[in-house]
Structures are given as structure tokens and as C-alpha cells.
Amino acid sequence: MILRAEGVSLGYGGRRVVENLSLDLPPGRMTAILGPNGCGKSTLLRALARLIEPLAGRVTLDGADLGRENTRQLARQLAILPQAPLAPSGITVAELVGRGRAPWRALLAPWSESDNEAVRRALDAVSMTQQADRRVDELSGGQRQRVWLALVLAQDTPILLLDEPTTWLDLPHQLEVLKLLQARNRSAGTTVISVLHDLNLAARFFDYLVLLGDDGLVATGAPEQVLTEENLRRAFNLASRVLPDPVTGTPMVVPL
Template identity: 45%
Template sequence: MVRLYTKGLHIGYGERLIVKNLNVEIPDRKITTIIGANGSGKSTLLKAITRIVPQQSGTVVLDGKDILKENTKILAQKMAILPQTPESASGLTVGELVSYGRFPYQKGLGRLTKKDIEVIDWALEVTGTSDFKYRSVDSLSGGQRQRGWIAMALAQETEIIFLDEPTTYLDMAHQLEVLELLQKLNIEQERTIVMVLHDLNQAARFADYMIALKDGQIVKAGDCEEVMTHDVLRKVFQIDAHIGRDPRTNKPMCITYNLLKGDNQNEKMAIPLSSIGAYR
């Protein structure tokens, strides 16, 4: 089932076109990961789908409606986005931060209702941040802070959650903590999760569906077996990858690779695996 898709999407900044004639479908109740080199249009695509940046042409359709014609609060009840660098929450407690997720449901003076408080407490509990409710966001570790932001997105009670590089700046343990939380939300609550990830092996490990972008266009979209291949990674990243199997999940993973360079891409230079995302 597909509730969300784009048709002929063109997105740009000024005269520079970032995403070109993009037609993409987001599978419902699945985890979709988007991969691609820097500047390939990954973040721009997320921002356009969630109406943060306008498209130059084309359409984003959710539940049969053009999102540009949808009421802002109604749209915010369907989709939540956690950007790569969330706005500063300086001075806020975790509980106050999470309460911002209730904005789409507030009326009048915007006071929290009993239902709002129940949802906030639920979001804190699900993300394991209840103990931090009255603590300053500034006092938390990177992983704890990221879980707080995810709790805010959950408090928005949307069925679709977008995350732009949710593991950036986190150590290996906290990266895994955040990704396992998102996987749990998908499995237990059937949330549709769409996230941009730089770590290819994490992207494959946690995804049901992958989208590989290059220069604002889709090189390949499908399950992990279709996208995590030697040919696709060569086209997207200009690397000569050796693909193996994750011993825990049996999903494809990049074991090692060489960088291809030169006009004919015949020259190769070894690159440490850690720079593209080692197995977690």
C-alpha cells in the first residue's frame, strides 16, 4: 500500500536544480532508508515531501491529496520530521520539548489538555526518557537528547516520521540505540519511518526499502538485495564495493571497497571501511 508518493518532482534553490523529475513511492508501515553521496538531494527531498521547502514543479501526494493544498495543522497530524540539526532547545526541559509535539492539536490559548499530557507521558515512556522529563535538554548526552527529539515527534501522533541523519554525531552505541528504537516503533506501532543515513550497512540492516539517489535522481529503489549491490554502489558513490552478508541479519553489507577515480574509473585507491560506515 502506498499513501505517499511524488510525481515529476523538481526542487531547487534559485536557479540550481537539486532534484529532477523525481517519481518516488514511500511504502506504508515500512522503514525506508535513503542513501547517496553528499549533495545528491537526500535532505532536500525530505524537506520537500514535508513541505519545509517548496518544489519548483511536480506534486507530493498524501492520501490522494496534494500536500500544498492541505491545511498545515492537518498535515502536521499526519507527518512529523526530525531535521539533521534540530533547532536549539536551550533552556527547555525534556517534558517541555516533547510538549511542542502537541501543537497541531491545540486550540485557543494552546493550553495542554488531559489528552495532551497523556500522550506526552506515553512518548516519554516509549523512548525511555521519562526519567529526564524535568531535566534540561542541554544536560543530556547526545543519545539521550536525540531520544528526546524523537519523543517530540512521537507526541505529534503521526503515522509517518521523517528523520534526516538521526545518528549524526552519535557514537556507535547511541547510533544503535536510536535505530533500534525506530525499528521498535515500526514493528510495534506500525509507524512509517523514512530516514536519510550515511552508514550504508546501517541503512541496509534496518530498512525494508531503500532508495539510492545521485544528482537528484533515483539510481535504484527496492529492497536491500536490489539496492546494496556492487553496480548500484559503483554508480552512486564511485566505489568498487565487495558485498557480503551480515551474520546477524543475513542482509547484504559492504565488507570493504576501493575508491574509483579518473575519467574511466579504472584507477583504484583503497579507502578505510570506517569512512563509509563499518558494520555495527
């Protein structure tokens, strides 16, 4: 499924943060959206998920205007993990993750074994099975982030949209989450589109990068095409050296 922005302009309260952006998000790939604070990364992701309406242009899924898609059908095609989501007070881990099954269940339909299995798989994937009966508000920030990731995994969609999914996680758990997303992409062909801040983790785990700057789109393509010293200067006003990662050979950004 091809998700595409066509001449999209986005903003809030009369202030435009994205102007006339056209972009194809390649299906079955791991795409990271990068750029400085305030350049519109999260705004773009929200538009790709139909959480906000473009001021101009449109977002399409396989050529169909996202704004005209049936909400339930759309929720079976893509799932989004926004920044800093809030859980209802007192809800348990398993109950929250179970909400990811809503698009697949008819109104008043009984909970099924397939729903149970989807929740179990999602909790196991993020190593939170043992916490299933705990209240979400009792968990650490990192644990809560893993529960939210489990919710979008339980939704079982071909496209995942993630806004800084490694927020609140220490480095080992950041690597764990990115390896999980990479495995999901490789085993199921899931399209993963994520806003990230860490350029080196993006280069290591994502095969397609979108680099935004204050003046719009700077570059798209493979990590070695996008993470160049000139592009980083344009996007971040950052003086840097780009060297091969000694472990993976992917680009590694060293600020000067």
C-alpha cells in the same frame, strides 16, 4: 497513507539538486533514503514534509497535493525531525517534547491527561524520562538527539520523516534508536522514512531503500535489490563487495 513525489525537481538559489524525480514511499514500511553528500537526500525529505516547495512537479499524500493541505491537519499526518534542530534557550526536556502535541490541541485549550500520557510514552521510549525536568541545553549531543526524537513520537502521526536520526549517537544508541523505530513500525504500522549514511544499518533495519546518486535516482526496492556492487559504483563511485551480514543475512557493504 501513500506519500508520493510526482516529477519533482528541487533546489536552492537557482541550483537544482533533484531533477524530475517520481517516487512512491510505501505505506507502513521502513524506508531509508541513501546516497552521497550533495545528491539531494535531505532536500527530498524536506519536500516530502512540505518544508520547501518543488520547483516543478508535486508531492501528494493519498493523491492530494501536499501544498494545498491544511497545516494543522498535515501535522497530524506526518512529523519531521530535521538535521540539527535548535531548542529555545532554557526550555526543559518535557516542555520541548510537549510541543509535539500542538497539532492535537485547539487554540488556548488546557493541557490534557492524554497530552501528558503522550509525552510520558515518548520520553520512556527514548529512555529520557529521568531527564524530563532538565534544561535541553544542559544535555549532551546524544541526549538532545533523543529528546528531539521523543518530540516527533509525541506528535503521534502515522508518518515519520527523519533526517539522520542517529546523528551524535554512539553505536549502542544508534542501534537503540533504530530498534525503537522498527518496533514503532511493527506495532503501530507507522511509516518511517529516514535519511541515513550508514548503508549496513540501513540494510539491517529498513525493508525498503531509495538510493540516489549525483545524476538522480539509482535504485529502489528491498536491500538486496538496491545494495549491489554495480549500484554502489553508480551512486558513490565506490568499489565494494556485498556480502551477507553474519547476524541478519542482510546485505553488508565492504569497501575495497
